[in-house]
Amino acid sequence: MxxxxxxxxxxxxxxxxxxxxxxxxxxxxxxxxxxxxxxxxxxxxxxxxxxxxxxxxxxxxxxxxxxxxxxxxxxxxxxxxxxxxxxxxxxxxxxxxxxxxxxxxxxxxxxxxxxxxxxxxxxxxxxxxFLHGRIDLAQAEATMRIIRAQTDLELAAAVEQLTGNVSRQIRQIQDKIVSLLAQIEAAIDFSDQDIELIPATEIIRQLAELKIAISRLFHQPETGKVSTEGIGAVFYGKPNVGKSSLINALLGKRRSIVSDVPGTTRDIVADTVEIGGICFKLTDTAGVEVIKEAGIAGLTEKVQSVLKRAQVVLLVFDGSLSLAEQFLELKVDDLAAITIVIVNKSDLTSLRQSLPPELEKYPVVYTSAQTGEGLEELKYLLIDTVLGGRIETIPCLMNIRQKDALQRSLHSVQCAVESAQRDESHEFIALDVRAAADAMGEVLGSVTTEDILTKIFSEFCIGK
Incomplete structure (x- = not known):
């Protein structure tokens, strides 16, 4: 108790x-x-x-x-x-x-x-x-995911887990592991009577089926990169090109400070917005020239770190100035993320300059944060990065704790397969099979400790 x-x-x-x-x-x-x-x-x-x-x-x-x-x-x-x-x-x-x-x-x-x-x-x-058997541990964690869901997709994934569909798949696999373990342990009990209750070939066959089943569960479609905070979209460019104004326009509120003075944004500012049912985390960075100022300690490292983690990088240029000269100030050679080019302040000029050759491979949108021109097209491009398949959107049904337990179960099954192939005694095979069953039990909470439960439920709100 x-x-x-x-x-x-x-x-x-x-x-x-x-x-x-x-x-x-x-x-x-x-x-x-x-x-x-x-x-x-x-x-x-x-x-x-x-x-x-x-x-x-x-x-x-x-x-x-x-x-x-x-x-x-x-x-x-x-x-x-x-x-x-x-x-x-x-x-x-x-x-x-x-x-x-x-x-x-x-x-x-x-x-x-x-x-x-x-x-x-x-x-x-x-x-x-959970302790009274109303839900299992995976469903309890799904309750927290429902509370924290920020988009319809995240909510749908959490509800899918709460309904018990994932738990039923895990429980079926665990039952098969336990059934195999019972056969192996029965064979151990009758080993001195020259009765072969389950041959090595049958053990290997069942273990192979279990390995496939766990692998399918472990490698369900998931983003791996899409967190509950949203898809990371970073605005990057020279000072006073309108990065903050664009973010405020997308958010529909004033989140970043806007000023005609170059370099007003002198740190990293982030906020989330839902566009087309997809949650984006918009990050405003200090302008390139501000980053170079020696007086702002550590800013260069912070901005570069944000750029490396970004899933979408939005390169922002001032359309009323030379795009080529602005491009020379930017380091875009090593950008691994999806990139969108934004030529802002299109309301200040009727001329559309040619892009530097290095940027022609990226989609481009001409915008004005003041008039709203191009904002809908920008939203479309952001959504297209997801719906176009370049960033998957199906939230992962497993959290880190659950995936770790599944990985350990899969590893134990593989060890049991290798032991059976080496024709080792049933005792050694049984040890790995039991470890696999215990690891699967950790996902559902049938095998757990008070420390794990305390950690999981301490993250809930009071009253839930």
């Missing part, structure tokens, strides 16, 4: 701040008695006869503050709740002072004297759902 599992926990489960609606969630053996002692229903009710999934209208009275707060209660009795415990949700107006009064009332000395109730730790509701 994990410490504190018998406690009743409470927390605000909606985001902080003012809102039209807010929810306080309570879970544990004392959830219903705790609320019953301070709730005044709008109509007469018999608590013992209330079925699960019932809603009750009424008031919660705070003797300390001398107020009655209108609320709706939603009751979910065990085991038909998220945590498989008795759960009560208090729905009321999203006023922070009001929520503080409700929490204070629930945790008051009068309640505490009779009930074991405390504030929830981060992720404790989901942790209880």
């Amino acid at each position: 994990y410490p504190g599992m018998q406690d009743t926990i409470v927390a605000v489960s909606t985001p902080a701040g003012r809102s039209f609606h807010a929810i306080i969630r309570i879970s544990g053996p004392e959830a219903i008695p705790c609320v019953r002692s301070i709730f005044i229903p709008a109509t007469n009710i018999e608590w013992k006869d209330i079925p699960s999934y019932s809603s009750l209208k009424g008031f919660i009275c705070s003797s300390k503050e001398q107020v009655s707060i209108p609320v709706f209660l939603y009751l979910m009795k065990k085991p038909f709740s998220y945590t498989k415990e008795d759960v009560v949700e208090i729905h009321t107006t999203g006023s922070p002072p009001l929520l503080e009064i409700l929490l204070d009332t629930l945790l008051s000395e009068k309640i505490q004297a009779h009930r074991s109730i405390r504030l929830s730790q981060p992720g404790e509701f989901t942790k209880r759902a």
Whole structure:
């Protein structure tokens, strides 16, 4: 039994701040008695006869503050709740002072004297759902991915994992590993009776099938480069070419400081924007001449590091000045990212210069941050880098912890194959097969430690 599992926990489960609606969630053996002692229903009710999934209208009275707060209660009795415990949700107006009064009332000395109730730790509701078997560990991590999703694609991938489709595939593979292990260990038990329960060729065949199945799971289509922060798009060019103005225009708000004075941006500024359902992280860099100033320590290294990590580099030029001269100041020979050329300030000149030969291989767009000219075309080019297949967009269904466990399972299966091919004893083969099963179990949480659980659930919000 994990410490504190018998406690009743409470927390605000909606985001902080003012809102039209807010929810306080309570879970544990004392959830219903705790609320019953301070709730005044709008109509007469018999608590013992209330079925699960019932809603009750009424008031919660705070003797300390001398107020009655209108609320709706939603009751979910065990085991038909998220945590498989008795759960009560208090729905009321999203006023922070009001929520503080409700929490204070629930945790008051009068309640505490009779009930074991405390504030929830981060992720404790989901942790209880996992420990009580409502969800497995992969689904618990998917819950966090849903909370943190910034685009429809990321949300769809997280929902896919939460539905249990990935878990079912993993569980099927784990069952096959365990079945093979049982056959090998049975063969070990009967080895002194000259009975060959499973020949080496059959072991190798089953291990080969397992290896293929794990490899397919491990190498599912994924971006590998697309993080939850968005696709990295870096604006790079000389000072005062309009990088900051372009970013502000794409964001639809003022994020970067804009000025006619060259070199206003003297550090790296980043923000995210969703374009066509795809999340982009737009990064504004200091102009090339500013980078060269010796007085700004470490700026050159920071900008070069950002450029190396970028997935899309947007080279920005001032269309009213010589493109060739500006290009000489830029170092674009070693750009590994997808590159788009932006000729900005097209409203200042009607002439369109020829691009330097080195830039002709890149798509070019003529823009004006002041008039909005070319912004839609720029958005199209950004989306096309993704939808055109140059950057994949299917978010990875596995996180680092899960992929590490799968990799270890795959390695153990390979070791078992090599042992079987060398005709080693069943005992050595069984060791690797068991290691493979344990590693698969780590993904679902059937084999885990308290340290791993603490790390995973500590990253959740309180109230989730």
